[in-house]
Amino acid sequence: MKPGRRITILGWIFGALIAYGMVIHFLLVIDPQPIEYREGATLYLTQQLHSAVNIYDFKHQPYDLNVYGPAYYWLADLLSPLIGTDYSAHRTLSAVFVFASCVLIVWVFRTSRYGMAVGLVAASVWYAHTLRLWGIGARPDALALLLYMLTVFVPWRLGFSRQSILFAAACSILAFFTKPYFAAGIVYVIGYLLLQGHLRRAALSTALYAAAFLSLLALANAIGDAYIYDTVFVNLGYAGTWNWPHVLAQIFRFGAINLPLLLGIGYAVFVYRSEHPPGSSKPVLTMRVPHDLQYPLFAAACSLVLLLRIAHNGGSGEYFIHLLSPVFLVAGYLFLASRGLMATVLIAGILQAAILIPRFPHFYTQEWQAVKDVIALEQNILHSPSTVKFALAREETVFDSGQTEFFPGGLKKGEKYYPQAGKAWAGFQTDILGRAARKEFSLILLNANMPAIIERDSLRQYYSLCGTLPAPIYRNPENVLELWRPVCL
Numbered sequence: 001m002k003p004g005r006r007i008t009i010l011g012w013i014f015g016a017l018i019a020y021g022m023v024i025h026f027l028l029v030i031d032p033q034p035i036e037y038r039e040g041a042t043l044y045l046t047q048q049l050h051s052a053v054n055i056y057d058f059k060h061q062p063y064d065l066n067v068y069g070p071a072y073y074w075l076a077d078l079l080s081p082l083i084g085t086d087y088s089a090h091r092t093l094s095a096v097f098v099f100a101s102c103v104l105i106v107w108v109f110r111t112s113r114y115g116m117a118v119g120l121v122a123a124s125v126w127y128a129h130t131l132r133l134w135g136i137g138a139r140p141d142a143l144a145l146l147l148y149m150l151t152v153f154v155p156w157r158l159g160f161s162r163q164s165i166l167f168a169a170a171c172s173i174l175a176f177f178t179k180p181y182f183a184a185g186i187v188y189v190i191g192y193l194l195l196q197g198h199l200r201r202a203a204l205s206t207a208l209y210a211a212a213f214l215s216l217l218a219l220a221n222a223i224g225d226a227y228i229y230d231t232v233f234v235n236l237g238y239a240g241t242w243n244w245p246h247v248l249a250q251i252f253r254f255g256a257i258n259l260p261l262l263l264g265i266g267y268a269v270f271v272y273r274s275e276h277p278p279g280s281s282k283p284v285l286t287m288r289v290p291h292d293l294q295y296p297l298f299a300a301a302c303s304l305v306l307l308l309r310i311a312h313n314g315g316s317g318e319y320f321i322h323l324l325s326p327v328f329l330v331a332g333y334l335f336l337a338s339r340g341l342m343a344t345v346l347i348a349g350i351l352q353a354a355i356l357i358p359r360f361p362h363f364y365t366q367e368w369q370a371v372k373d374v375i376a377l378e379q380n381i382l383h384s385p386s387t388v389k390f391a392l393a394r395e396e397t398v399f400d401s402g403q404t405e406f407f408p409g410g411l412k413k414g415e416k417y418y419p420q421a422g423k424a425w426a427g428f429q430t431d432i433l434g435r436a437a438r439k440e441f442s443l444i445l446l447n448a449n450m451p452a453i454i455e456r457d458s459l460r461q462y463y464s465l466c467g468t469l470p471a472p473i474y475r476n477p478e479n480v481l482e483l484w485r486p487v488c489l
Contacts, residue, residue, distance in 0.1 A: 010346035017353040018124045021131055027361045028474060029091040033368050035137050035474035038402030040388025042090050042138040047392060050077045056224025061424040062407035067234050069177035072140030090138030097142035098130045101149050108330055111157045112292050114337035121349040122333040128356035129325050133318055144179035147171045149326050151185030156295045160193060169209045173216060180231055184306055188299040229421050233414030234406050243312040250311055254320040260351035261332045268339040296331035303327060364472045371471050384445040384481060386471050399432065400453045436462045444484035464488050
């Protein structure tokens with residue numbers, strides 16, 4: 001078969017896989033129910049901001065806890081007259097940011113000497129990566145990820161000009177005020193400037209960035225006195241734990257989903273070695289890293305070092321996909337392009353897409369109608385994160401948006417600076433248990449096998465577990481709601 005025809009066939013297969021992934025993405029966007037456990041927090045926090053509630057004021061803690069910044073929620077509220085306020089509206093907004101990040105990768109390749117063809121493959125594989133993320137749902141992740149990628153890639157492709165570094169600094173600060181750890185991209189940029197010997201520019205960039213960042217952080221904490229506690233100390237409380245088996249499991253998972261690209265890179269090295277055997281003028285050990293690859297490899301190394309510190313809790317590989325995948329994919333596919341291996345690029349892309357594209361979704365209409373029917377019969381409900389949508393529709397108090405349970409995680413490191421945090425959590429627990437003791441709730445919904453804002457042992461003093469109800473969601477089809485009542489019917 002002629003090489004051109006082989007590449008055409010591979011291209012059609014790859015395109016069909018990505019199109020299939022887009023169908024799955026579309027179905028997830030229009031799913032009327034949550035597709036992951038904490039999506040309800042986005043609905044709730046956006047509504048609170050729309051109602052002019054200062055969610056970073058300690059008087060609203062921990063009910064309105066938001067461990068992320070406000071940028072996404074402000075933008076979603078601003079666009080709500082156009083796109084709406086339900087799950088699908090937020091997922092549509094996330095999809096816009098995901099596709100923008102794909103366009104960014106195409107631009108990266110277009111501005112290199114390897115053209116758009118490989119860039120389209122790399123961007124499509126990156127799109128397949130995002131389908132595995134919570135970020136395609138109603139969350140701030142997709143916006144933060146786009147800002148991170150703009151921070152990392154734009155200065156590189158524009159020759160680290162002053163304007164591009166200022167742009168990257170602005171994107172990094174916006175990323176922090178969207179989801180804090182995505183601000184890390186500016187460290188790669190400044191670190192590379194140092195590595196290249198641009199000490200003055202690196203020092204000036206660091207000073208300007210620090211001044212702007214600290215000023216805005218101080219302003220945010222002045223507006224909302226819980227801002228630093230919520231977005232810094234709560235996250236540090238969980239990042240401060242150590243769990244090396246969890247980190248290693250994520251590394252192996254990352255390696256598995258990127259195995260085709262790793263094999264493609266190995267094949268490229270093998271081809272080079274066969275063309276330049278030992279004793280030739282260019283043995284394999286002298287194969288220099290192309291100039292276009294030096295920065296993404298440096299950024300990937302920085303990402304890996306950061307991940308070895310922060311990826312000890314939560315997720316099942318999301319940290320690695322967020323921070324490492326974009327730079328690794330760009331570096332890997334640039335390397336294959338530099339060796340002229342277009343067929344290898346497509347084969348690696350096909351195999352990666354086949355691994356990454358998730359299962360076909362199911363809407364679970366009957367199960368959620370049963371949940372809705374049970375809720376409709378009750379007068380006052382303490383909702384779980386899975387049913388925040390119904391709490392908002394019924395104008396009931398949201399005690400646990402899905403983020404509330406994280407609040408005590410910041411007490412160990414943050415309470416000495418913010419003693420009101422401990423008082424807020426103690427007051428919250430007293431309020432919940434007091435309401436339970438007075439049997440104010442006709443029904444309490446808790447997610448089985450998940451943390452709860454009220455200890456089940458304490459709850460048993462006043463309520464009985466009267467049954468369970470399936471409430472499957474895409475990320476957890478086995479999700480079950482526990483039904484706690486003052487008296488079982």
